[in-house]
Amino acid sequence: MASVFSGAPPQSGPGYSFKQTPTEAPSGTRQHGFYPYTDNGGSTLGISGADFTILAGDTRHTSGYNINTRYAPKLFKIGGEGPDNKGASIVLSVVGFAADGEALKERLDTIVKMYKYQHGKPMSVAACAQRLSHILYGKRFFPYYVHAILGGLDEEGRGALYSYDPVGSYEREQCRAAGAAASLIMPFLDNQVNFKNQYVPDSGSGHELQEKPRTPLDQNHVLELVRDAFTSAVERHIEVGDGLQVMIIKKEGIMEAFHPLKQD
Amino acid sequence: MNHLPQAWGRPRDDVYGAYDQSHFQMGGPNQHTQSPIVTGTSVVAAKFKDGIVIAADNLASYGSLARFTDVKRLRKFNDQVVVGFGGDVSDMQYLDRLLNSLDIRENYGSDGTPLNAKNLHTYLSKVMYKRRSDFNPLWNHLLIAGLDGEDKPFLASADLLGTTFSAPTLATGFGAHLAQPILRRSIPDEAAVPNVSREEAVLLVKEAMKVLFYRDARSMDKYSIAVVTKDGVELKQDEKLESQSWAFAEGIRGYGTQVN
Numbered sequence A: 001m002a003s004v005f006s007g008a009p010p011q012s013g014p015g016y017s018f019k020q021t022p023t024e025a026p027s028g029t030r031q032h033g034f035y036p037y038t039d040n041g042g043s044t045l046g047i048s049g050a051d052f053t054i055l056a057g058d059t060r061h062t063s064g065y066n067i068n069t070r071y072a073p074k075l076f077k078i079g080g081e082g083p084d085n086k087g088a089s090i091v092l093s094v095v096g097f098a099a100d101g102e103a104l105k106e107r108l109d110t111i112v113k114m115y116k117y118q119h120g121k122p123m124s125v126a127a128c129a130q131r132l133s134h135i136l137y138g139k140r141f142f143p144y145y146v147h148a149i150l151g152g153l154d155e156e157g158r159g160a161l162y163s164y165d166p167v168g169s170y171e172r173e174q175c176r177a178a179g180a181a182a183s184l185i186m187p188f189l190d191n192q193v194n195f196k197n198q199y200v201p202d203s204g205s206g207h208e209l210q211e212k213p214r215t216p217l218d219q220n221h222v223l224e225l226v227r228d229a230f231t232s233a234v235e236r237h238i239e240v241g242d243g244l245q246v247m248i249i250k251k252e253g254i255m256e257a258f259h260p261l262k263q264d
Numbered sequence B: 001m002n003h004l005p006q007a008w009g010r011p012r013d014d015v016y017g018a019y020d021q022s023h024f025q026m027g028g029p030n031q032h033t034q035s036p037i038v039t040g041t042s043v044v045a046a047k048f049k050d051g052i053v054i055a056a057d058n059l060a061s062y063g064s065l066a067r068f069t070d071v072k073r074l075r076k077f078n079d080q081v082v083v084g085f086g087g088d089v090s091d092m093q094y095l096d097r098l099l100n101s102l103d104i105r106e107n108y109g110s111d112g113t114p115l116n117a118k119n120l121h122t123y124l125s126k127v128m129y130k131r132r133s134d135f136n137p138l139w140n141h142l143l144i145a146g147l148d149g150e151d152k153p154f155l156a157s158a159d160l161l162g163t164t165f166s167a168p169t170l171a172t173g174f175g176a177h178l179a180q181p182i183l184r185r186s187i188p189d190e191a192a193v194p195n196v197s198r199e200e201a202v203l204l205v206k207e208a209m210k211v212l213f214y215r216d217a218r219s220m221d222k223y224s225i226a227v228v229t230k231d232g233v234e235l236k237q238d239e240k241l242e243s244q245s246w247a248f249a250e251g252i253r254g255y256g257t258q259v260n
Helices: A002-007 A098-119 A125-138 A182-192 A219-236 B089-107 B117-133 B174-186 B190-195 B198-215 B247-251
Strands: A043-048 A053-058 A061-063 A066-069 A075-078 A090-096 A146-153 A159-164 A170-172 A175-179 A243-250 A253-260 B038-040 B043-048 B051-057 B060-062 B065-068 B074-078 B081-088 B140-147 B153-159 B164-166 B169-171 B222-229 B232-240
Touching: A043 A090, A043 A146, A043 A159, A043 A182, A043 A219, A053 A075, A053 A090, A053 A146, A053 A159, A053 A219, A066 B164, A066 B174, A075 A098, A075 A243, A090 A098, A090 A125, A090 A175, A090 A243, A098 A125, A098 A146, A098 B117, A098 B164, A125 A146, A125 A159, A125 A170, A146 A175, A146 A243, A159 A175, A175 A182, A182 A219, A219 A243, B038 B089, B043 B081, B043 B140, B043 B153, B043 B174, B043 B198, B051 B074, B051 B081, B051 B140, B051 B153, B051 B198, B074 B089, B074 B222, B074 B232, B081 B089, B081 B117, B081 B222, B081 B232, B089 B117, B089 B140, B117 B140, B117 B153, B140 B222, B153 B169, B169 B174, B174 B198, B198 B222
Parallel strands: none
Antiparallel strands: A043 A053, A043 A175, A053 A243, A061 A066, A075 A090, A090 A146, A146 A159, A159 A170, A243 A253, B038 B060, B038 B081, B043 B051, B043 B169, B051 B222, B060 B065, B074 B081, B081 B140, B140 B153, B153 B164, B222 B232
C-alpha cells in the first residue's frame, strides 16, 4: 500500500513528479537547514586624533551580487535625546550582518539612554565601550555577526576609538578599518596614521634606521585619508561604494557629512 | 539539449560532476520551516511624487507546479499602508492574521493616529528578526509600501533574516535581478522621485511585471497592483498583463519549438 503513495507530495518540500527523480537513496542524511546569517558587505573605518574622532562607512547594502540599496547608513549616534539622538557624543559603526548590527545598535542606544535617566549624567565612552563588549559576549554562543567600532571623546577630551570582534574582544586604538575592504584599507592606515615602514631619511641603515616619529594628525588631513581610503577601496572591492557617511566627534558635538562614491 | 526533463536547469554532470540528489530526499526529521513549500514569486514597488505603486502576481506555486492561481499577495493594512508578500504562502497567511490582530488592538476604542508604513515596517522587521533568532523563520520577503509620519512616500523591505533596507525602487526574489535594473533606470535615486508622476510609476511597474512574466517560470499574467497616496489605497486584484509581445522569443535559441 505504501508504494501507492510513493509519488505523493514529499514532506520535506516540493519535488518533481518524474519517475527517475530520486535515482538512488542519498548517502547519509542531509537536512536543508536554515542559516541565520548573511553578509551585507560594506566597510567602515575610524581614526582618533588629539581632540576628535572620525568614523566613516560606505552606504552600500548588498546580498551576494545584488545591491539592495545605495543608501543604508552604518554609523549610528548612541545616547542623546529622543529618536534623533540630539546631543549625543558617542558613535557606533557596525559592519557585517546588517540585521544584527541594527539590533546591537538598538540595545546599546537604549542602555546608554537609560544610564542617563538613572544617573543624571551621560555615559563615558570608556563605560560604553565596556558595556558594548559585554553585550557582544552575552551572545557568545549565537553571536551578533558584526565588527563594531565605537568612537567618542575620553574624559580628558582626547579622541577615543574602540574596535571589537563579533564576540566582544575589544581594544582602544588609534585607527581601525573593518568590514569587506578592511584588508585593503588597514595597511594604508598603518602606513599613513601610525607611519609604519616610514623612516627618517639618512638616519642610518639596518637597525640604525630611525622610525619616523608619530605626531598627532590634523583633522582635515585625517578626513583626506579617510576619503582616499574609501575611493581606493571602491576601485577594488565590489561590495563597497555608492556613498560615504562620515561623522566627526568633537567637544562641540557630532558633525555629519555625506560624500558620493562610485556606483559601479 | 538533454531529453530527460529532470536534468534541465541543473549543472551538467559531465562538467560539474554528479548532482547531489539528496536535496530531493523525502522523509526524515523536520522540526521548523526549513524550506518554503507553497511560494509566491516577486513583489515589485516604486516610489513616485506623492505615493507608492506596488505589484505582485496572483500565483502560488508548489515547486514547479502552478498550484493556486488566485492568491492575493498584496495586503492593505489601512488607508496608508500596503504590504506585499514574497515567499511561503502559509507564512504569509500567518502574518496576515498577525496584522489583523494588530489592527484590532490598535483601533480598539482609541482615536489615536493610525499606524503608518514606517511603524508597520519596524513592527514586521522585528517579528521577522525574532523568528530568525529563534531558528523558526517566517520564510518571506516583504515589501512595506505607504506613507511615513510626514505623509511622504515610504518603501522598505524586510526578509526572513530580519534584514531591512529602503530604496526608491525595490523588488524581491527574481524581481531583484530582472525588474530592479529596469526600475532603477527610471528612478535611480531619491532625488529622482519628485519628478516621477503617478502614471509614469504605474506604467513602469506594469512594464516590470511584464518582463518578469516573460522570464520568471514561476510567474503568472494575472496580478494585483496597489497605489498608495494621501487619498488612500487603490488596490486592484484582478489585473491582466496587457500588450505582450513574444516576438523577441524567435531570436532566442531554445525558447520556441526549435530546441537545439
